[in-house]
Structures are given as structure tokens and as C-alpha cells.
Amino acid sequence: MIEFKNVSKVYKTGTVGVKNANFVIDKGEFVFLVGASGSGKSTLIKLILKEEDATEGKILINRKDITHLKQSRVPYLRRSMGVVFQDFRLLPDKTVYDNVAFAMYIVNATPKHIRRQVPMLLSLVGLSNKAKVYPHELSGGEQQRVALARALVNNPSMIIADEPTGNLDPETAWEIMSLLNDINLRGTTVVVATHAKDIVDFMKKRVIKLENGFIVSDKKGGYDSEI
Amino acid sequence: MKYNIFSYLIGEGFKNTMKNKKSTFAALSIMIATMIIFGVFLAIIENIDSFLTELEHSQAIQVFMTVDTPQEQIDKLRNDISNLDGVNSVQFVSEEDAVNIMKDYFENNEKLLAGVEDIFPPSFLVNFSDLTKSEEVQSQIINMEGVSTIQNSNETTSALLGVGNAIRLISAIILVFLIVVSLFIISNTIKLTVHARRKEISIMKYVGATNAFIRWPFVVEGIIIGVVAAAISLLAIGLLYNWASTQLMSSVLMQRLGIILVNFTDMFSMLVVVYAILGIGMGVVGSMISMKKYLEV
Ligand SMILES: Nc1ncnc2c1ncn2[C@@H]1O[C@H](COP(=O)(O)OP(=O)(O)OP(=O)(O)O)[C@@H](O)[C@H]1O
Numbered sequence: 392m393i394e395f396k397n398v399s400k401v402y403k404t405g406t407v408g409v410k411n412a413n414f415v416i417d418k419g420e421f422v423f424l425v426g427a428s429g430s431g432k433s434t435l436i437k438l439i440l441k442e443e444d445a446t447e448g449k450i451l452i453n454r455k456d457i458t459h460l461k462q463s464r465v466p467y468l469r470r471s472m473g474v475v476f477q478d479f480r481l482l483p484d485k486t487v488y489d490n491v492a493f494a495m496y497i498v499n500a501t502p503k504h505i506r507r508q509v510p511m512l513l514s515l516v517g518l519s520n521k522a523k524v525y526p527h528e529l530s531g532g533e534q535q536r537v538a539l540a541r542a543l544v545n546n547p548s549m550i551i552a553d554e555p556t557g558n559l560d561p562e563t564a565w566e567i568m569s570l571l572n573d574i575n576l577r578g579t580t581v582v583v584a585t586h587a588k589d590i591v592d593f594m595k596k597r598v599i600k601l602e603n604g605f606i607v608s609d610k611k612g613g614y615d616s617e618i
Numbered sequence: 619m620k621y622n623i624f625s626y627l628i629g630e631g632f633k634n635t636m637k638n639k640k641s642t643f644a645a646l647s648i649m650i651a652t653m654i655i656f657g658v659f660l661a662i663i664e665n666i667d668s669f670l671t672e673l674e675h676s677q678a679i680q681v682f683m684t685v686d687t688p689q690e691q692i693d694k695l696r697n698d699i700s701n702l703d704g705v706n707s708v709q710f711v712s713e714e715d716a717v718n719i720m721k722d723y724f725e726n727n728e729k730l731l732a733g734v735e736d737i738f739p740p741s742f743l744v745n746f747s748d749l750t751k752s753e754e755v756q757s758q759i760i761n762m763e764g765v766s767t768i769q770n771s772n773e774t775t776s777a778l779l780g781v782g783n784a785i786r787l788i789s790a791i792i793l794v795f796l797i798v799v800s801l802f803i804i805s806n807t808i809k810l811t812v813h814a815r816r817k818e819i820s821i822m823k824y825v826g827a828t829n830a831f832i833r834w835p836f837v838v839e840g841i842i843i844g845v846v847a848a849a850i851s852l853l854a855i856g857l858l859y860n861w862a863s864t865q866l867m868s869s870v871l872m873q874r875l876g877i878i879l880v881n882f883t884d885m886f887s888m889l890v891v892v893y894a895i896l897g898i899g900m901g902v903v904g905s906m907i908s909m910k911k912y913l914e915v
């Protein structure tokens with residue numbers, strides 16, 4: 392599903408983002424990316440999204456080598472994954488419904504399919520009654536749920552989330568994480584970069600830990616488990 | 619492209635025009651200003667053109683043949699002159715025609731013409747399609763067999779033609795300059811809109827939108843602004859032109875000179891085409907130029 396082979400990313404400034412990363416994430420897995428600030432979590436996610444190009448090594452997504460993917464093919468790569476960010480990234484002048492439907496227009500879904508799919512996803516994230524509301528009228532947790540609905544609406548095979556609970560209070564963070572867990576239980580691969588130590592410890596998922604760009608631990612269990 | 623995505627993108631373009639009222643208004647004003655100035659110059663050029671064409675066609679020379687030139691010689695001359703470069707038309711004036719013209723002229727004093735009937739030689743009235751070739755044509759004609767003299771029109775016309783051509787050229791340069799300047803301004807205006815919406819654009823890219831999908835609403839926006847600007851400019855220039863030409867036509871000087879201004883309806887279809895190309899072109903090119911930078915996420 393996602394495979395990194397000796398992947399390194401050195402930024403133009405000379406800063407090392409990720410060094411010599413090797414791992415395989417299989418279909419249906421739930422993986423946490425943890426590590427101190429600046430350890431390379433976001434860099435790793437950007438490599439998966441092809442927002443940044445690896446300076447070394449090989450990245451395979453769904454068995455396809457994306458290391459040298461043409462710029463014009465990148466949108467199609469991104470359609471195979473749903474993306475969620477700390478700052479939600481909703482379109483401010485579109486309603487909740489349109490924010491989710493928008494992702495379907497991009498892939499040229501039929502109106503009929505859109506009318507069926509969007510309410511279904513909104514109900515999945517518990518926002519059926521907020522369809523006509525604008526993002527600024529929602530709480531942070533609700534906005535993140537909209538982002539999740541948008542990420543899921545085209546039935547991607549994986550969800551990639553970079554600190555999805557970073558801007559949320561602990562209780563709401565738990566809600567979002569359990570929602571991600573539900574999504575994972577339905578068969579979608581989930582990769583989450585996070586600082587939420589207690590949640591990671593509690594959920595007992597696979598944890599990839601980064602330090603200064605190096606993967607220092609990769610095992611099932613809690614935040615601090617050693618190799 | 620399927621109907622669904624197509625209508626979605628056009629709808630987005632319309633929404634954007636309404637949403638960004640300030641920049642829409644700015645782009646619209648600049649386009650209208652450009653188009654009206656453009657229209658004014660176009661009207662000037664059109665009138666100069668029509669005046670010069672009129673002048674060129676009215677500047678005939680008369681080529682006299684020797685008396686009693688045989689018919690086959692006349693036919694040959696007519697053919698040869700017609701084939702010269704710069705000649706528009708050749709009209710034969712027979713000896714009888716010449717006499718009749720004279721009779722008309724001296725209608726009350728026919729006695730004056732008594733006995734001179736056979737003095738009038740046959741001639742050709744030669745019109746030019748390109749007056750600048752006049753001298754060249756004349757020197758060629760004078761060497762043809764059977765031609766005796768050429769009666770020439772005055773010299774001032776060629777000076778006038780020179781001035782006219784200079785004005786034409788200057789106006790054309792100004793027109794090109796105007797287009798370049800407004801293209802620059804339009805693309806900057808759109809750049810501002812795009813800049814204001816760069817976050818939206820990057821979000822679209824994360825969700826997997828192609829560059830074309832992101833660009834289309836902006837292009838539609840540009841086209842809408844262009845078409846609206848064209849319509850308003852057309853109306854404005856029409857009113858302006860009619861008002862100005864009424865004023866000018868009633869002036870004594872214009873009547874003296876016998877200048878007749880081109881009718882606006884004669885320029886209308888040309889203006890529509892020019893404005894449509896200008897409006898749509900500026901919209902499309904402007905948005906293309908200004909989008910480029912923001913699509914590289
Ligand atoms: N565009 C960039 N240009 C240069 N250096 C960068 C760039 N982006 C990240 N870095 C550097 O790469 C290293 C890893 O950054 P990254 O954003 O991956 O960390 P992170 O683990 O996501 O941190 P955080 O938890 O604070 O989000 C840092 O030293 C950072 O300064």
C-alpha cells in the first residue's frame with residue numbers, strides 16, 4: 392500500500408527532513424507517526440502526498456512507484472487518498488455540504504451519485520443537521536469532521552492525517568481519533584501524525600517514531616515503546 | 619468534459635465574479651476604459667480610411683489618345699492600362715461622349731462649339747486603387763502607342779495622402795500599445811484575485827483537483843468581465859460617436875471640406891468582433907498569465 396525504500400529528504404536549505412526511511416504500511420493498517428517537533432513527521436506525509444520529492448530512495452503507493460511521478464499525474468495520486476490537516480483547510484465560502492460535494496465535482500461524479508454520497512458521509516461524521524452551515528459557524532471539532540467527510544467522500548483506499556487533533560481540546564481530539572478508528576475498521580488504511588501521547592498510548596496501534604529524520608522505532612504499542 | 623463538471627465550472631466562474639465585487643469592478647473599469655479609447659481610435663482610423671479611399675477613387679487622370687485612333691488600338695490600350703499595378707478602373711470616353719459633355723457644359727451657347735466637333739480626341743478616365751502608384755502608372759501610360767497627353771489632377775492630394783497614412787500608422791501603434799498596457803493591468807488585477815484565493819487553490823490541489831479544473835472558473839470569470847465590458851463599451855462608443863458626428867457634421871468647416879463621416883452602423887459589426895476578441899482574449903490571456911505561479915503546489 393505505502394512502501395518507503397531508503398527514502399531521504401534533504402531540503403534545499405540543507406536541513407534533513409527524513410533520513411533513510413524504510414517501512415511498509417499494508418492495506419487496512421492504522422499507523423501513528425510520532426516524534427518531537429521537527430523530527431520529520433510532516434515531511435514524511437508530504438512525501439506520501441508528493442508535495443515534496445524524495446532526494447533519495449523509492450516510494451511506492453498502491454504498488455506504483457511515485458518517485459518520478461509527473462507533475463500532471465499528482466492530482467490523480469491524491470484522489471486515491473483522503474487528506475486531513477491540523478487547520479482543517481475547508482473552503483470558507485462554501486457550505487458544509489458544498490465543501491464535501493466539491494471533492495466529488497473534481498472527480499466528475501454524477502449529480503445523482505453526489506446527492507446520495509454527501510448526506511451519507513455527513514451522517515457518518517454526525518453532521519447531518521449542519522449541511523447548510525458555513526465553516527466559520529462550526530466548532531473546530533465539527534470543522535475537522537467536515538474535513539474527514541470530504542477526505543472520505545470518494546472512497547479513498549487510505550486516509551493521511553497530519554496532526555488532525557492539534558487544534559482541538561482533548562475531548563474533541565478523542566472523538567476525532569475514534570472516528571478515524573471507525574473508518575479504519577471499515578477497511579480504510581489510516582496514517583496519523585500526532586503529538587497526542589495519551590491517545591496513542593491508549594489505542595495500541597502500530598507506532599512509527601521519528602527523531603531528527605530517522606525512524607528510531609516501529610512497533611505496535613504506545614508512544615514511548617523502544618525498539 | 620461531461621456536462622456536470624462543465625456546468626459546475628461555469629457556475630463557479632459566475633459566483634466568483636459576484637463574490638469579488640471590488641476586483642471585478644476594477645477589472646471591468648479598466649477594460650471599459652481601454653475599449654472606449656480603442657473604439658475612439660478605431661473610429662478615427664475608419665474615417666480617415668474612408669476619406670482616403672474616397673479621395674483615391676475620385677482622383678482620376680484623363681488619358682487622351684491621338685485623334686482617329688483605330689478601334690483595335692483603343693481596345694489594346696484599355697487592356698494594357700487596366701492591367702497596370704495600382705489602377706482601379708478604366709472608363710472609355712469616346713469622341714461623341716466628349717462632345718456631348720462639352721455641349722452639356724455650354725448648353726446655352728451651342729454656337730461656340732460649331733465646327734469643333736472633330737477636335738475632341740477619345741480618352742480614358744483612369745481611377746486608382748492605390749494613389750501612391752500614380753506617377754509610376756502615368757509614366758508607363760505616356761509611353762504607350764496612341765497616347766498623346768495625360769491630364770493630371772492637382773498635387774495637393776498626394777500630400778494629403780501622406781498625412782493620412784501617417785495618422786493611420788500612429789493610431790495603429792497607439793492601439794497596439796493600448797492592448798499591451800491593458801493586458802498587463804488586467805493580468806495584474808486577476809493576479810490579485812488569485813493571490814487572495816491562493817489558500818483556496820492549494821486546498822483544491824490537496825483534494826486532487828487538476829490545474830485545468832482550478833483554472834477554468836478564473837478563465838470564465840475573465841470572459842464574463844470581458845463580455846460585459848465589451849457590451850458597455852459598445853453602447854458608450856455608439857452614443858459618443860453619434861453625438862460627436864452630429865456635432866462635427868453641423869460644423870461649417872466639415873461642410874466646406876465636404877467630408878462625410880462614416881455611419882456608426884457601418885462600424886458596428888467590426889466593433890463587435892474587435893471587442894469580443896479583445897474582451898475574451900484579455901480575459902483568457904490575463905487569467906492564464908496570472909494563474910501560472912499559483913498552480914505549482
Ligand atoms: N520547506 C522546508 N524547507 C526547509 N526545511 C524544512 C521545510 N519543511 C520542513 N523543514 C525542516 O525539516 C525538519 C522536519 O520538519 P517537519 O515539518 O517534517 O517536522 P514535524 O515532525 O512535522 O514537526 P511538527 O511536529 O512541529 O509539525 C525540520 O527541521 C524543519 O525545519
Ligand SMILES: [Mg+2]
Pocket residue numbers: 432433434553
Ligand atoms: Mg508537522
